Amino acid sequence: xxxxxxxxxxxxxxxxxxxxxxxxxxxxxxxxxxxxxxxxxxxxxxxxxxxxxxxxxxxxxxxxxxxxxxxxxxxxxxxxxxxxxxxxxxxxxxxxxxxxxxxxxxxxxxxxxxxxxxxxxxxxxxxxxxxxxxxxxxxxxxxxxxxxxxxxxxxxxxxxxxxxxxxxxxxxxxxxxxxxxxxxxxxxxxxxxxxxxxxxxxxxxxxxxxxxxxxxxxxxxxxxxxxxxxxxxxxxxxxxxxxxxxxxxxxxxxxxxxxxxxxxxxxxxxxxxxxxxxxxxxxxxxxxxxxxxxxxxxxxxxxxxxxxxxxxxxxxxxxxxxxxxxxxxxxxxxxxxxxxxxxxxxxxxxxxxxxxxxxxxxxxxxxxxxxxxxxxxxxxxxxxxxxxxxxxxxxxxxxxxxxxxxxxxxxxxxxxxxxxxxxxxxxxxxxxxxxxxxxxxxxxxxxxxxxxxxxxxxxxxxxxxxxxxxxxxxxxxxxxxxxxxxxxxxxxxxxxxxxxxxxxxxxxxxxxxxxxx
Amino acid sequence: xxxxxxxxxxxxxxxxxxxxxxxxxxxxxxxxxxxxxxxxxxxxxxxxxxxxxxxxxxxxxxxxxxxxxxxxxxxxxxxxxxxxxxxxxx
Numbered sequence: 001x002x003x004x005x006x007x008x009x010x011x012x013x014x015x016x017x018x019x020x021x022x023x024x025x026x027x028x029x030x031x032x033x034x035x036x037x038x039x040x041x042x043x044x045x046x047x048x049x050x051x052x053x054x055x056x057x058x059x060x061x062x063x064x065x066x067x068x069x070x071x072x073x074x075x076x077x078x079x080x081x082x083x084x085x086x087x088x089x090x091x092x093x094x095x096x097x098x099x100x101x102x103x104x105x106x107x108x109x110x111x112x113x114x115x116x117x118x119x120x121x122x123x124x125x126x127x128x129x130x131x132x133x134x135x136x137x138x139x140x141x142x143x144x145x146x147x148x149x150x151x152x153x154x155x156x157x158x159x160x161x162x163x164x165x166x167x168x169x170x171x172x173x174x175x176x177x178x179x180x181x182x183x184x185x186x187x188x189x190x191x192x193x194x195x196x197x198x199x200x201x202x203x204x205x206x207x208x209x210x211x212x213x214x215x216x217x218x219x220x221x222x223x224x225x226x227x228x229x230x231x232x233x234x235x236x237x238x239x240x241x242x243x244x245x246x247x248x249x250x251x252x253x254x255x256x257x258x259x260x261x262x263x264x265x266x267x268x269x270x271x272x273x274x275x276x277x278x279x280x281x282x283x284x285x286x287x288x289x290x291x292x293x294x295x296x297x298x299x300x301x302x303x304x305x306x307x308x309x310x311x312x313x314x315x316x317x318x319x320x321x322x323x324x325x326x327x328x329x330x331x332x333x334x335x336x337x338x339x340x341x342x343x344x345x346x347x348x349x350x351x352x353x354x355x356x357x358x359x360x361x362x363x364x365x366x367x368x369x370x371x372x373x374x375x376x377x378x379x380x381x382x383x384x385x386x387x388x389x390x391x392x393x394x395x396x397x398x399x400x401x402x403x404x405x406x407x408x409x410x411x412x413x414x415x416x417x418x419x420x421x422x423x424x425x426x427x428x429x430x431x432x433x434x435x436x437x438x439x440x441x442x443x444x445x446x447x448x449x450x451x452x453x454x455x456x457x458x459x460x461x462x463x464x465x466x467x468x469x470x471x472x473x474x475x476x477x478x479x480x481x482x483x484x485x486x487x488x489x490x491x492x493x494x495x496x497x498x499x500x501x502x503x504x505x506x507x508x509x510x511x512x513x514x515x516x517x
Numbered sequence: 518x519x520x521x522x523x524x525x526x527x528x529x530x531x532x533x534x535x536x537x538x539x540x541x542x543x544x545x546x547x548x549x550x551x552x553x554x555x556x557x558x559x560x561x562x563x564x565x566x567x568x569x570x571x572x573x574x575x576x577x578x579x580x581x582x583x584x585x586x587x588x589x590x591x592x593x594x595x596x597x598x599x600x601x602x603x604x605x606x607x
Contacts, residue, residue: 205579205603213523273520384533384562421546421577424561429527503531505561506579507543 023083023366024074031072032366035359036411038065040398043407048447055348058407062355069362080362087361088354097353100346102282103193106268107148108342109289110261113298116157118258119144120165125256130170130239134179135230137162137171138485141180142223145187147265149194151443152453154184159457164465167472170239175230177454177474178482181443182226184450185486188405189439190219192272193282195349195406200435203413204420206427206511209272209281211435214428218436218502222488229484240472257296264289286339302326305337349406356410364414373418384423388433388497391416395437396490405442405449409434426504427511436493440486446476533562534592541584544602547575557598564592571598579603 025031042061046052066084073080087093119140128136137158145154158180166176188194192212201211268285272278293299301323308326309319310333320327324337363369381387394415399408413434420430443450455476461468481487496502537543545559545566550573557568557576569585579602587594 210523213520214527216524217528273523422548422560423563424546424548424559500531500533501529502527503562504527505531505535506545507535507537507561509526510544 021079021365023079023362025072025366026074027072029367029371032069032363032368033372034072035062035065035069036356036363038068039356039359040411047449051447051452055352055407059348059352059355062352062359066355066359066362069359073366083362083365084358087358090357090361093354093357097350098279100195100198100350101343102279102286103149103195103198104342104344104346105339106193106264106282106286106289106342107150107153108338108345109286109293109304110148110264111153111157112303112338113261113264113289113293114255114258115144115147115261116161116258117255118261120161121256122259123162123165128169130166131234132231133166133169133171134175134234135227137166137176138179138182138186138227138230141183142186142485143183143262145184145194146191146269147187147261149187149191149197151184151188151194151439151450154187155180155443155450155454156457158183159454160461160464163458164461164468167240167468170241171234172237172239173472173474174478175233175237175482177458177479178484179230180454181450181479181483182230182485184454185439185443185483185489186219186223188442188450189436189489190215192269192278193285194439195346196409196435196438198278199353199406199409199413200431200438203410204417204427204431204434206431208278209274209276210511211428211431212269213273214504215432215436218432218489218492218496222485222492225488226485229488233482233484255298257298260292260296260298261289264292299338303337305339306335308332308334308336352407353410356407360411360414369414369418373415376415376419377422381419381422384425384503385498385500387419387423388425388503389494391419391430391433392437392490392493392497395434396441399438399441400445405438408442409438412438421506424506426506426508428509429502429504432502433493433497436489440489444480444483444486446480448476451476451479531562534564535562536564536589536592537566537584537587537594539584539586542599543582543584543596544579545582545596546579547571547577550576559596564594566594566596568596568598575601577604 023032039062042065043058046054046057046061070077070080123136123140126136141154141158141162144157145151148154159177162180163176167173188196190212191197192208197208197211201208264285267288268281271281271284290304293304294301305324306326307319307324308328309316310330311327312330313319316327319325360369376390381390395412398412399405416430416434442448445451458473461473462470545561547557547568548560549558551558554567557571557573559566559568559582568582575598580598581600581602582596582598585595585597
């Protein structure tokens with residue numbers, strides 16, 4: 001940007017940006033919403049109706065939607081095609097991509113180091129009984145998710161380890177599953193390395209450290225209420241009468257050393273909140289986690305990074321002696337480890353976010369975005385309280401339909417930004433409304449991605465444990481009233497929107513430059 | 518801003534009509550071009566700040582402005598545009 005004289009005595013910076021040539025559509029500007037609308041329809045059918053939680057499937061949906069939209073564009077399709085490129089190269093997409101890659105490496109390295117095992121040990125050491133086990137599960141799942149940033153990962157890990165342990169100790173299964181999902185909501189909402197946290201900050205022009213600090217108050221209020229609810233319900237709702245092998249199961253999964261990764265987690269949280277760039281903050285956390293894994297024998301270096309060298313390679317004779325290499329049959333050659341798997345796990349989501357932002361760009365240049373925004377501002381969000389309520393309910397509604405919460409968040413993010421900016425609502429507040437309701441609703445309803453992932457894990461338990469019967473598996477239809485933290489978080493934000501609690505304006509405080517994340 | 522204040526800021530119930538002091542320097546999004554008055558407006562909650570200068574093409578941009586005067590009773594103010602800082606994300 002360069003400073004230019006506006007001619008009226010003030011200094012105005014010239015705004016540079018991409019070529020913003022408008023696209024005309026057959027049927028008017030509303031037709032430019034076709035790519036995004038088709039994608040939402042695809043996502044509802046794929047994940048909500050068919051129950052398929054496959055992110056790459058959504059990528060296919062967005063590709064098809066972009067092709068279909070092209071047939072409704074007037075004139076030379078080159079403009080439509082170039083808009084896809086312009087959307088995919090927007091900074092908002094690129095920053096999310098970078099942050100996801102780092103977050104993926106970190107969370108996978110923590111899991112390799114036995115972080116869950118450490119939490120199981122802590123629950124055992126505290127001698128938690130069946131009535132209090134759901135409350136303890138909520139706390140530990142929240143802690144775990146805040147560390148690794150992925151609620152889906154927590155739903156899998158805790159459904160596999162904590163759920164059977166809790167059943168053996170006499171906890172109510174439905175309540176227990178609800179507590180696991182509640183913990184996932186808490187961490188997904190608060191963790192600086194969470195994909196939803198990153199999207200909420202980046203799309204609302206806010207730094208991640210500031211976003212995490214500013215949302216702490218809402219998260220804690222909802223968590224205290226949820227914890228009280230789990231303690232009360234844990235005493236009121238009876239568990240199953242199975243007590244044998246409880247101690248054995250606990251001992252098997254107890255690895256106190258895994259708790260050392262609380263320090264790795266704190267390194268990331270503290271450095272991010274102190275205002276360091278998220279790439280730097282996670283890099284420090286990753287280095288600490290790798291050092292802990294190796295020094296304290298939590299996981300060998302080969303679990304972090306491993307080259308599987310084919311025996312046909314010229315280097316096969318000496319590569320096998322390296323700590324990060326092993327010689328394998330040619331068909332098994334490749335690279336693996338937590339750094340590799342953590343980054344690779346985000347590849348489908350990265351492609352998806354690039355394509356969705358491209359679809360949004362088409363909607364913006366075609367006028368559809370403006371049409372929807374005008375309708376909302378003239379008919380629904382006609383004051384600051386109503387605007388905030390619209391943002392809360394709108395985000396919740398989209399997330400209750402699209403079960404992969406990050407995808408839903410990306411789709412609604414531009415509206416939260418525009419409606420919020422119309423009333424100069426602070427970027428931290430906008431990011432908090434966006435993320436809290438995304439995190440909450442993604443783990444409540446039976447078709448939610450987080451619920452289905454946990455349910456799929458529960459279905460595998462009868463094969464793992466002789467005593468675990470199919471009747472002990474919690475059906476997703478049963479659990480939705482018991483995801484207390486999700487409901488309380490939604491409630492806190494609805495009340496905040498209606499009363500102005502926590503409301504901050506753009507003029508109240510500045511977010512750090514978004515390029516710092 | 519201290520780390521503690523980062524956590525505690527916003528722990529209050531906020532009015533829909535924030536007030537400003539003359540001479541205050543603020544960062545604000547320009548929200549609309551008022552056809553009737555022919556002026557740029559930044560709406561902060563339900564408080565309206567009218568620009569004494571600036572071009573219509575900065576609607577939607579985040580700008581640095583100085584508050585020239587403010588009427589507490591009407592929740593209206595006059596501001597001077599100093600510098601355009603950035604466009605919104607979308």
